[in-house]
Amino acid sequence: MGVSPSTPRALPEPVRAALERRTGSVLVDTEHLAAVRARFDDDQAAALTRYLRASQSPNTLRAYRSDWIAWSAWCAAEGRQALPADPLDVAVYLAAAAEERRPARAGETGPTRWAFSPATLERKAAALAAVHAANGLPSPTRADVVRLTLRGIRRTRRSRPHRKRPVLLHTLEELLAQRPEAGWPGEPARRRDALLLLVGFAGALRRSEVAGLTLDDVVVHVDPSTNEPVLLVDLAVTKTDPSGVRQQRVVLPRGARPHTCPVCAFAAWVELLEIHTERGGPGLREHVAQGAGAERSVHRCHGFEGTWLADGQARPLFPVINRHGGVGARAMSGPAVAELVKRYAQRAGLDPDLFGGHSLRAGFATQAALGGASDREIMRQGRWSNPRTVHRYIRVANPLDDNAVTKLGL
Known part of the structure; x- marks a missing residue:
């Protein structure tokens, strides 16, 4: 009987530890790296490893590492070779993974559920391809037997995509109303969370993009035509540009109301961070105790061009x-x-x-479509390159727009 692709979770600790040591560099197999070091000096081998690691985001590397350990363990149990891999072995591995089931979660129908979605299985194949490429080997996933297996899995397991509900403007205001009470100890989270929700929504940011922002990425700029401040947010690395070659900038204008103004939220959050930097935790607590957390009925971003602690140290905007x-x-x-x-x-x-996390980005596109924004405007702010992606959100917002059924006279 074959070994389940999930078996690595239950492997004896010495076996699992050995696999993790072998895959410690994620993309470059340690045995292959030893061969590289035999041909090149340590500095050259180290430089190769460093830049191969930098070729993928940390989240992708973690996922690939887990996928490679699972594949290596399956090969060890089945007596197969992990690197270089035989395409037929890869196809059988993916097919076995597609058949695996796990106990259903609370609220799900039926006693069991699929262990891996088609998207997860495609990621597993991508991990094998990435490791082979990093080791200078041809990818086994290009073989027809692997491609056809993945196609068959997608067709067999076809289901409606599970999309998160978009956070529309009225929903955003409901979320903002749930923040902690002003004062200590909730004031830091109160201000950080307000900025996170507003920047994620207005900037159409992915959750990884929100988490990756630093203080150095945000610049306050006064628009000379309106004399009003705007936030310029630079995204060094995005899902569609993981190498950061095309540094993308998102512009967040001043909001019409203080409590939904991204610039005001940024000013409020930076004020606390400056106090924390200068006076530490006790100073921050004293500052908040003096009533610094009171709500303001007017914009606090007027004339705000002050310091925002951009010092080149890449300190997180959302710690x-x-x-x-x-x-x-x-x-x-x-x-x-x-x-x-x-x-x-x-x-x-x-x-x-x-x-x-995707609700903020989806909410921007849907709310912008409801507000009459054009496809081009939505795509520009959200950095979408495929109009079909945006059209999915627009159909949710205005399902009868440009719909020929309305012309039938029913």
Whole structure:
């Protein structure tokens, strides 16, 4: 009987540890790296490894590492060769993974569910291709037997895509209303979360893009035509540009109302970060205790061109904050951004399972379409290159726009 592709989770610790050591460099197999070091000096081999690691985002590397360990363990159990891989072995591995089932989660129908979605299986294939490419080997996933297997899995497991519900403007205001009370210890999270929700929504950002922002990425610019401040947000690395070759910039203008103004939210958050930098946690607490968290009925961004702590150290714009109000040095993760949206949705009486990190980006496109924005305008802000992607959101917003059925006279 074959070994399940999920078996690596239950492997004896020495076996799993050996596999993890072998895949420690993620893309370059350690045995292959030893051969590289035999041909080149240590500095050259180290440079190769460093730049191969930099070719993918940290999230992608983590996923590929897990996928490669699972594949290596399956090969070890089945007596197959992991690198270079035989295309037929890869096809059998993917087919076995597609058949695997796990106990259903709470709320799901039936006793079991599929262990891996078609998208996850395609990622597993991509991981094998990436490791082979990094080791200078032809990819086994280009073989017809692998491509046809993945096509068959997609056709057999065809289902409606599960999309998160968009956060529209009225929903965004509901979420903003759920922030902690002004004062200590909730004030730091109150200001950070307001900025995160507004920047994620107005900037049409992915959760990974939100999590990856640093203070150096944001510039306050006064528009000479209106004499009003705007935020210029630079995205160094995005899903569609992982190498950062085309640095993309998102412009966030001043909002009509103070509580939905991204520039005001940025000014409020930076004020706390400056106090925290200059006086530490005790100074920040004293500052908040003096009533600094009171809501303002007027814009606080007028004339705001002050320091925003851009010092080249790539400090996170959205750091972790503990329940005592302590501001950490580490950035929030992408999943933490999604959990934040879910948490606020639940506080607002909404079903948290319907919302996630993508809800902010989807909400921008849908709300912009409702407001009459053109395809080009939506695509530019959201950095979409395929109009079909945007049209999905527009159909949700205005399903009868440009619909010939309305001309039938029914």
